[in-house]
Every structure is written in structure tokens, then in C-alpha cells.
Amino acid sequence: MNTIAEHIADFLKEYPPFDNLTFQELSDIATNIRVINLEKHAVLFQINDLLHDSFYVVASGVINLTTIADAEETIINKCHEGDIFGLRPFFAKNNYMMTAKAREESIIYAIPIAVFRPFVANNSDVLNFLLENFAINSRHAKDNVNSNGKLISDTAFYVDQQSEMQYIQSLAYNNSPLTTESNSIIKDVAILMTESMVDNIVICEKNNPIGIVTNADLSSKIATGRYPITETIDKIMSSPVVTVIENVSLAEAQLLMLKNNVTHLCVTKDGTSKSAVKGIISEHDLIVAQASNPGVLIKEIKRSQLPKDLKQIRDRLSDLIQNSIQKNIPISHISNIASEINLAIIKRAVELSILDLGSPPARFAWLSIGSQGRKEQLLLTDQDSILIFEDVAPEKYREVKDYFLRLAKRTTSILEKVGYEYCPNGHMGSNMLWCKSLTDWTKQYNSWMNTPGENSNDLSSIFFDYEIVFGEPKIEEVIENVIFKNAVNNTLFFDFLGNDALKRNSPLSFFKKFIVEEEGPHKTKFDIKTRALMPLIDAARLLILNANIKGIKNTYLRFKQLAITDSKNAEIYLSCAEAFLTLSKFRTVEGLKNDDSGQYINLREMSKTDKEKLKNALTPMKDLEELIKSKFQLTQFS
Template sequence: MNSTPWQDTNCKLAPAGEILNSNLLAPHPQIPYLKQTNPHLMKPANAIQERVLEFLQQYPPFNLISQEQLQQLAGQVRVQYLEPEQTLFNQGDTPHEVFYVVRQGSVRLEQGMGEAKRLVDVCDEGDVFGARALIAKKNYSSTATATEETLVYGVSIALFDPILHHNPEVALYFAAGFAAGGPVQQGNMQETNEARRSLHRTTTQQLHLEDVLTLSTGHNKVTCTAQTSIRLAAQIMSDKDSSFILVVDEEEHPIGILTDTDLRKRVVAGHVGIDDMVEAVMSEPEVTIAPNPHMAEALLLLMRHRVKHLCVTRDGTVNSPVEGVLTEHHLLLAQGNNPVVLVQEIRQTSSIAHLPAIRNRAEELLQKYLEQDVNIAFVANIMTEINDALVVRALQHAEGILGEPPLRYCWLSIGSEGREEQLLRTDQDNALVFEDAHVGLEQEAQAYFVQLAVLVNEVLEQCGFEKCPANMMAGNPKWCQPLHAWKQYFHNWIHEPTEEALLNASIFFDYRPLHGNLVLAKELTSYIYEHIQQERIFLPYLAKHALQSPPPLSFFRNFMVERGGDHKDQFDIKLRAMTPLVDAARVLTLYNRVAGENNTFKRFARLAELEPQNATLYREAAMAYEIMMRHRALSGLRNNDTGRYINPAQLNKLERQTLRNTFKIISDVQELLQVRFQLNYLNA
């Protein structure tokens, strides 16, 4: 047979069933546009190797290999052309000497025979498959069949094996199940997440929030006792040129802090005398942290406690000696766009008109965190603190316009903000509960609180949070009610679980008290759990409702995308992937009587503690949900929208593989619900 060097990787190059070395490829007899009559027009043999190299280095795990090693692999790659429905290998076959990479076309992997045949995966351009022989040294666990005209590269196992054993990132790629048809169980979220983070290439050189702060704090160790006079303490602060002084006991354990602000507000203002003791004006308890903390931990402590100083102690508690102070200034030096500063600007701004610009900067912060691959749980905490500060400032603004509230009230965040998961500026979901009173006063109070909520909803809309299309907002009188009315709502939803009731329950059960009298929310929560225990049929119905969104068991090219409408050919990550886990975590949390924890991955973490027999599944569900949150946020920032609909074409190979690995977890969690609540027998 006369051979002609390869002209173009897009051509059908080799007869079906024949494996050839890439240095010598026979032209396909049915492809007339190959200039077989003029061999002088063909590319030289080394150009073939360069084409193979150019293709492989675009995709993991080959982009993790040194250029020299990849050059050697490319020189030995075998190329095979497959006709539609041609089988490359069968389930149970002895493994080939190569594993495969799809160059063009697609290959489906199936298990079983006849009617029992089950689709396992569909591999397209850049996908690795048939790696069972590389890792497990076992026969093929599935059958590989071309779904269309397909070109695959065969990579030598003998050449690749040393790379696998000496390159941890490459090994992690296969361990995470990114190679289709490999021996590992798909959906191992621990390895998937480790691989995703290991393979992530960050482009920024800024300090990561997970980095340790090694800034010197010892020179800030300025202390006195509680019995020191304010006059002497102020003199020590002046001598040390310090804006604060730590108050310690005889063992140098911290008991409080005196700052310039304390002196100005309490001493200079005349509330206490200059010769009184420090304990009369100090702020307590002091917020402590261990030496060399992660920046993420320090930032959260500063924001949550609304302080500017963290006392560094030997073990991070108040029961060990002081070693120094970590100040807000340290963090400002270490990081540029500081979330603490954003929160302070929101709280202190005199004009509500400044809030949209500040919130825009928070979006820039989110972009930076995602680029740095910062832990998504921390990112969610930061964005929640920023959004909460925004809501509180809007409430203060509204109260300033309307005057003092007629009754005590509590603002409730619901939906993703209630779960502390609102990374992007999605639509608003909120409610308001106020204390019970006589009918006339309640009506008067509701009119006030509806006005208050409308003003808040408008401010949030100006900051980029669109109003809820279903009007699930406190500005709607239906969701601005006294405590007894909210109790009646939940009573009806629990004891009469119609489809509408279950839908409302799935939304409002995730409420989080954000501002006002938190006792109102606490009383409502106690009422809810009491009635859930009384009405045992409610949780099975809620579990059944949670199964309405079937899991997208794979991410096969255009599989499970929207069939029409504005989002045709896009993947609804909220409805098809995130909502099933949100709903499952809610039901299981209610079942275990866990109150006060709304966040989905925190709920799964708590469930793992309460149910050791299911701990592995719950931990993997938490990691899967974090991965989905990251994908949605990246998609939203990329397309300047809510990120709900993802265009598969915009995902790189690693993103698609990572997302695909999360889907098996959804199926496993829903199966647990099915068994626990015996849903097969419900309404049977």
C-alpha cells in the first residue's frame, strides 16, 4: 500500500479499523479532496507530529506535561479513523496498548447488552477514554462506539506510565475520574475538587486570601491592667504612638481594649473622668486570633465583630498570653480592594446614592477571588457580609424617611441570600415579620412596614438586585405580616401540604433574620419545628417535592439543555443541578431538627456529623454544591447576568469534566430521600 504523509488533521485519514503510526498515514479512499495525485503538496512527516503536539497541549492532562515529554508522546501517537457506529473496543476486551483521545467527532461509552445497555458517557474533542488499562490493568468496563465519523489519537501506555507515576497533577487528573471510563468511581468530590484546584492556573500575583499573614505584630504589644487610670493609659498610648492599648490580667491574658475612639466618645465627652480606671471605658470582650492567621479568617472576624483590632494570643483564645495586635491597617497593606473597607463604606456613607458604586466594587472583588480560586465558602461569607450591610443601610435610610417604627420588627432574607449563597446580584427575595398587637395597631404598623420595605426594595434595585418576578418581597403586603400571621402561614403549609404550599415552604423555610428584633424570628422557628413534629406526613411530601428536578446524570454535549425559548441550548444549572441539592439539604436538616443553619454546604456538613453512616455522601454533596456555585458565578461574571444559564460551549474541558462529576452526587442524594421517606409508597 502506497502511503502519503498526513496533510490535515481534519481529514478522514485512515481506513476503518486500521491503527497507524502518525508518521505514516494512509489516505482514506473515499475522501477525494486529499491531493493523492500530488505528493509534493503534502506536509512533511514532522509536521504531523507538530499538529498532534499542538492539539494535545490544549487539553488536560497533556497541558501538565513538560514540552520534551509531550514531544516524545506526540511522535508515537497512533491515529484511527472510525465510521459511525463502529466499535473501538467492547466491554470485557483485553485492553489495548494505548489509551485514547478524541481528536474529532465523538465516542459513546456503554455498559451492558441489549435492553440492559446503559449509556455511561459521551466523549468529544479532547476527552480521554479507555484509560482503564493505564491505571487498573483490567479489561475494559464499557464498550466504545463512534457516534459519527470520528478520529481518535492512541497514546502509548508504555510511554505515558512513567509520566503518570512521577507527575502528581497528572495522577490527580485520572484519580478524580476526569478520564472517561476510568477505574475510579465518578463523583468522588474530594479528588475532583483537589484536581480542579491543582489544575487551576491563576494569572494574578496578588496575595491569596488563603495565604498566611506573616506580618509582624509584636511591636503592637501595648498593654495595661484594668486598674490602670485612664490618664496613665492615655499617656502610655501617646508615648508608644499607638491608637489603642490592650487591657490584660496578671497573666497577660486579654480582657479588653481601650482605643482612641473609646477615649473620644466616653472620656472627652465627659461620661467618665480622666482619673477613673480603664475598666470603666474599655471595650470588651476583646476579639482574639491565633498567630499567623489566614487572611480569610482575619477579614471575617473584623467584619463580623465590627472592630479594627484583633488581639493575637498564643493559642488564639482569651485564655492565653497576648503576643501582639493585628490591625485593619495590616490587611489594607496586604490586600488591595479590601472587603472590610467596602462594608465600612456602606455602613458609614451619608448618601444612599453612593451605594450602587460601592456594590459594583464588590463585584470586582468577587471576580478577583474567583480568579485566585479562593475557597467558595469564604467568598460566600464575604459577599453575604457586603449584601447584609447594604440591606441594613437601606433599612436605616428608610427609617430615616418614615420615622421610628411603630412596633418591633425583623427583616428576613430568603432564597439564596437567606442561605448566604448570593454571590451574584440575582433577584431579591425577602420578607418582614413584626410583633403582634391589637388589630388597629397591626394595620397601622403594616402600612408603615410595607412603605419601609418598598423603599428598601427600591434601593436594592438601584444597586443591581432586580425585583422578584413572583413578588416574593417584603414590599408585598402578603409577605409583610405580624408574627401570628406568619405562624398561620407555616401552620397551613405544614398541615395542608398542597403543591403551592410545598413551593412556598421550600422558599420561606430558608429565612434568615438579618436586622431588627431577632427574637421574633427565633419564636417563629420554634413554632415551625414544633408543628413539623406534630404533622409527620409533611416531611415526606416535602421530600417528594424535592425530587421534582431529576438529576442531569451526565453532561453529554447538548444533553439536558433547554429545548427552546430565550435560553435554547443552554444548561439551567440552578434548576437542574443546584436546586435538587438545596431542596434535599433543607428536608434532611428539618428531619434532624437542625435550627439556624440555612447554608446548603454547611447543612450538609452538619448532616455528616449527625449521620456518620452517610457522612461521605453528605461531604461530597457539600463539595459538589460549592463547585456548582463557582461555575454559576463564573458564568454570570462572564456574561454579565445571574449565571443561571450556562452555555456549554463557553466551558473549557476541565470545567465540563468537573461539572459532570458533580451530577452523580445529585442522584445518590435523591435516592437517599427516596428510601428514607419511603416515597414509593406515598399516595400509592
């Protein structure tokens, strides 16, 4: 047996999170591991099965994780050698949400959760790995295939991003818990709990928690006669208490309760039992918190009937973003979630308008353009949209366009009530210029791209960042094809876009000082949108159009893709991708702090390290500028 265990330990130590454990710890785990041989197509667990007492690692072969949506089986992920799956029993009490089936003959290691739990408890790296990966967005299964040692949580996540949210989400809990001292009499404490209508009390010594008593303790220890009601409370308390810091997330709280097999967590000032009690989290609080994860928010959006319902959900999204940033969740994660929820809100606004106006007279597509089109809208910024309807007979055109203008006006008005301000430049589907037929839009893009100088005043590059929110996907495809067809060898257009991308003012002076606003309401502040983010956004768009890469609208992902396509400049692109995330985070933090779009950063309120971080994020811009100048032979800028 020993040699088998050693062989298993050798295998595991190559993969995270096992590479964080000592060989001795791995050997202890390995002696408890069951080896399972699965024939091709054999099922390890399926949807709705009761949870197993183990989670699984693929030793060899491939396991498909599938879920059923609309009666169709969809492969969510393929797990290869070293991948972890079936983590659900770690995090949840309900049944499996997926099916795990062998795609070929496979060998699986079953690791008993009871054996592994202590290692999670004692090793924060392992805990973080499990938690972060529980938050992985596995919806895009193809991105994840073969990335060694990734961990695929089998939650119903690809459907509603639940687990990602649970990692981000904060909890509401009782901030004024009942406390008492260890020499209090059980009877008095029980009366106090009944009068206060709570099911728990924290026992403290000098305000620090030393134990907890819950209704369960009263029924199992007093009602059964094991202890007389005249004893002191310390005789029946559970001790020590499991303590957490104040802004613990839903998933972390869940994990701690499961790991320690408790129903309550004690919130203290510094997260240890050596500091003052600040609150108590119960299992009930976790259930309540589940109700505001994105999956639930999106369901609520779909049911909303009034702008005020949508506004309330949008406000909850702002809280979610704020909490996520405090917890240092990667900004790309947060953007994914925010854009899904923003998208659902805009879609619902269009649906409510159609419910009011009756069915549309022709097929159409509502596209978000600009930041929401790039999935970068974290704050409540203004709305940018266009409406494209299919070609209709000339005699019908007026009446059809009238309907869609009314639809767009109604939709933009709902969105304004939700908190998305009208676009000051009028880039909205409710503007006659931006609500027209597919042929008219095709002409519009042809003219912008083939004679860019002549009508450049109305060419806003945000029209090249778009995402369909509602309607006929083929319409979006047609527009995309028009754009990419026109882009091929179009020197004039790239010359125009290139100069446009370079015309923004430099963020730093010759002496590496921030260039700030000199007058107006934002005097002495740094315009992070115009001077730092826009040059990156414009450059990424220019380069991706030039490289003829379709379907990628997000700035961060555009740079990541460019690093693959144009590998000799990969270093510049990757540092621009990172810079974009850093700058977005600064802007979001500023916007949340001042309840605005975060465009102007108050440098005076910034710490020295943050200023350095901000300055470092601006350094790749010089290289990017040189790259664009040489690639597009732009000479008029020096």
C-alpha cells in the same frame, strides 16, 4: 544551648508552616529563638503597643487574644500548643490591635522576624501558609480552638474582616511606568522624573527590568554628594528589582515589600525580571487600596444617603468577587464577605426608608429569605424578603400594616436602584401577603407545615431560609421555634418537601451527557441553578429541618453539619458540600462573565477539564436522591 535548640526544632517540625522546612533550617531558626515564661494573666503585648520584632508560637499553656469593643474585652481566640500568633509585624506597620494574655502558666517561643523572613522568601508553601492564614476568618473563634497548627492573625479582623480582604483584594497601580536604560545620565533622568511628577523610574535592558531608582536614591546618593550628577544611572540604581505578576493581591504586595525591605514592586508580564515591565506598585498604592477593603466598604455603606452611593459600593463588591475568583480564593470565604456586604446594604436601605417615613409604630423584623438568607448571594440576583411586625391591638392593625407596607415598598425600591431586581414571584416584604403580624406569620407557617398539600401553590421552600437584616431578633426566634416545633415527626410536611426536592429534573442523561435547554433564549445551555444547585439546596434544607438542627441556613454548612450528626452517611454529605462549592463557583464565573445571574452555562465555551469538573460535581446527586428516598420512604418517584 545546642540541645535546647534541637528540642525547639523537634517541637516546631510537628506544626505548619514549620513542617515545610528542613531540620537544618529549623535548627538555624531555633538557635535564634527566645523562650519566654509567662505567669498566669501575664500580658505579652496589648492593644496599641508598638510592634515587636518577633512573632510567637505557643510551646505550652494557653494564650487568650482579646480585643476591646464598646468598652468590653472580648476573647477573639484561644491559642494552644503549636498555634502561631502576633503576626502583625509581618504584615503591617501600625501598632498591635489586640492583647495577648496568658490564661495559665505558659511557655512561648519568640521567633525573630528578621531570622524567619528569608525562609518565607525561599519557600512558597510557608509564604502561602502565612498569607492564607492571615486571611483566616477568626471571628468565629470557637470554630478555631484546638485545630492544631492554625495561625491566628492579630489584625482587627473579627471587627471588619480586613485581612481576609487584603488577601483577596487586587491593586490599582501605575500601568505606564517611566523606564530608561542603564547608560542614561543621572541629571537627565532626574529632570524626566520631575517633569513626569513620579518618584521612581525603572532601568531596563531590552525592556526587562534590571534596577530601579526612586526619589530616596536621589536624595541619599546625589544630594549628599556621594555620586556626581553626571554619572550614569546604573551607578545609583537599586538592583535587582523585586518583581510580581499582574494580579498580585494587596496582602501579597505588602508582604513582599516588607520581606525585601523595598518601597516599590515592579509588575512584569510573567512575574519575573526576565519579562517586559507592565507597571510599578508603590507603598502609596497599598495605602489607597486599603480604602476598599470590606471593613471600609461597610463603613461607607453605613454613611450612604442615596441609592446611587449604595450602587457604587455594590459595584465595587462585584470587582472584589471577580478578583477573588481569579486568585482562587475559596468560594466559601468569598461568600462570607459578599453576604456581610449585601447584608449591610439591605440594612442601610431599611434605615434610609425609616429616615424618610419616621419611626415605626411597632417593633418589627426584616428578614432576607432565599439565597441571601442562606448567605449564598454572590451575584446580583432578585430580592426576596418578608416583614414581620409585632402583634398590635386589632383597631391599630390596619394603620400599622399600612406603615410597614410603605416602608417595604420604599426599601425594595431603593434595592432595585442598587441593582437587586424585584422578585418575579413577588416574594417581598412590599407584597401584602408577606408583610404581616407575628400571629399571622405563625398561622402562615402552621398552615404550610401542617396542611402542605392544600395551599402548596404558595408554599415556596425559600421561606425556610431566612436571616434577620434589621429589627427585633426575638421575632426571628419566634418564627424559628414555630418551624422547628411543627417539624417534629411531621411526616406529611417532609413527604411534601421530599417530593419537592426530588422533582427537579436530572442534570445528566442516561448516557452521562448534560441535559440542556431545548428551546427559548437559553437553547443548548445548561441550567446550573435548577438542575444542579437547587436539588442540593432543597436536600440540605429538608435534611437539616428533619434533624432538628437550628441556626444553620447555609447549604455548604448544612451538609458539613449533617456529616457530623448522621455519620454513617457522612461521605455523601461531604461530597455534596464540596459539589455545592464547585457548582457555585461555576455559576459565579458565568454570571460575572455575562453580567447576569449565571443561571445558564454555555457548555460550548467550556474547556474539556472544566466540563469534567462540572460533571464530577453532579455525581453525588444520585446518592443523595437515594438517601432521601429511603429516609423519607418516598415511593412515587422511581
